[in-house]
Amino acid sequence: MLKKLTKSALSATVVVAAAVTLGPAPASAVSAPLSNARIARHFDLAKGQTPENVVFAPDGSAYVTFAAARQIARLSPDGTTQILATLPAPTDGGVHTPALGFALTSGIVRAPDGTLYFLYATGTADLTGVWRLRPAGTPRRIAALPADGLPNGLALDARSHTLYATDSVRGTVWKVPVSGGTPTAWSTATELASTGFLGANGLKIRGGALWVTNLDRGTVLRIPVLRDGRAGSVRAEVTGLPGIDDFAFTGRGDQLLATLNGSSEVVLVEPHGSPTTVLTAADGLQNPTxxxxxxxxxxxxxxxxxxxxxxxxxLAHLNH
Incomplete structure (x- = not known):
């Protein structure tokens, strides 16, 4: 997440519908491992349809958070966009949301039974936290998070029935049972802290560890989950990626693809290696989140x- 938004306009400061499928993509800066990039859908900026995070379902659908609209949406394989829920607006309109000044939905994950868990940041104690949406249900907050923080990335450990959430303002990784309850500050390592705007951001679980991006520091961190469930020592696996938001492992060891929000790029990087740009604004990227x-x-x-x-x-094809 790299953003700054007001209720009436988008700022030019580096910060944090109907579906349309286009024809052939324009000339592209794509290099291995991605090819055949194309814009598959456009969203409505005027309605606050600023996609922040995504998770897949077995039926081919994708679930996204529309941050500025405070919504959870389903992107169907047939090209339709269905709004599943709109979260209640804070009484102050969200202006006290730390660092950003607007209320937003952010990270989202899906449990095997179809339950969606997602994060909502409002700057108010009554709404900020971890929310749950069961199939055909209504959204409900299951864990409160500090109003002076900014919950952002979310990961689900299905084996331990645990949710982990990054806090980009407080430099914290929170731990919450999927059943809800009181969150635990799982890690407050200094490497998670911001240097002035947003720190801990994207989050994935892999190989018995949490992998966390730090937007301000341009790093990808690895934090082992110890046998007793506590956080181990932090190690920086990737550096030199200013404005890094989210990432995904390619399936080739710890090789990953990462979005750089401010520069509108996707880069390929090996741990402790140099990044290679594989998608740019020429491919349609507009501050990828x-x-x-x-x-x-x-x-x-x-x-x-x-x-x-x-x-x-x-959309782009991953070449193996």
């Missing part, structure tokens, strides 16, 4: 927070 892989297809969501032009979904 998240990336996920379904088989050999990369889904890259752009929120256009800075460009203020075309929030969209770009």
């Amino acid at each position: 998240s990336i996920a892989l379904r088989g050999d297809t990369a889904y890259v969501l752009s929120a256009a927070y800075v460009t203020a032009h075309d929030p969209n979904l770009v």
Whole structure:
């Protein structure tokens, strides 16, 4: 997440519908491992349809958070967009949401039974926290998080029935049971802290560890989950990626693809290696916020927070 938004306009400061399928993509800066990039969907910026995070379902659907609209939406394989829920607006309109000044939905995950868990940040104690949406149900907050923080990335450990959430303002990874309850500050390592704007951001679970991006520091961190469930020592696996938001593992060891929000790029990087740019604005990226892989297809969501032009979904083929 790299954003700054007001209720009436998008700022030019680096910060944090109907579906349309286009024809052939324009000339592209794509290099291995991604090819055949194209804009698959456009979203409505005027309605606050700024996609922040995405998770897949077995039926081919994708569930996204529309941050500025405070919504959870389903992107169907047939090209339709269905709004599943709109969260209640804070009484102050969200102006006291830390760092951003607007209320937003952010990270989202899906449990095997179809339950969606997601994060909502409002700057108010009554709404900020972890929310749950069961199939055909209504959204409900299951865990309160500090109003002076900014819950952002979310990951689900299905084996331990645990949710982990990054807090980009407080530099914290929170731990919450899927049943809800009082959150635990799982890690407050200094490497998670911001240097002035947003720190801990994107979050994935892999190989018995949490992998966390730090937007301000341009890093991807690895934090082992110890046998007793506590956080181990933090190690920086990737550096030199200013404005990094979300990332996805390619399936080749710890190789990953990462979105760079401010520069509108996707980069390929090996741990402790140099990044290679594989998608750019020439491919349609507009401040990309998240990336996920379904088989050999990369889904890259752009929120256009800075460009203020075309929030969209770009698809590209992953070459093995």
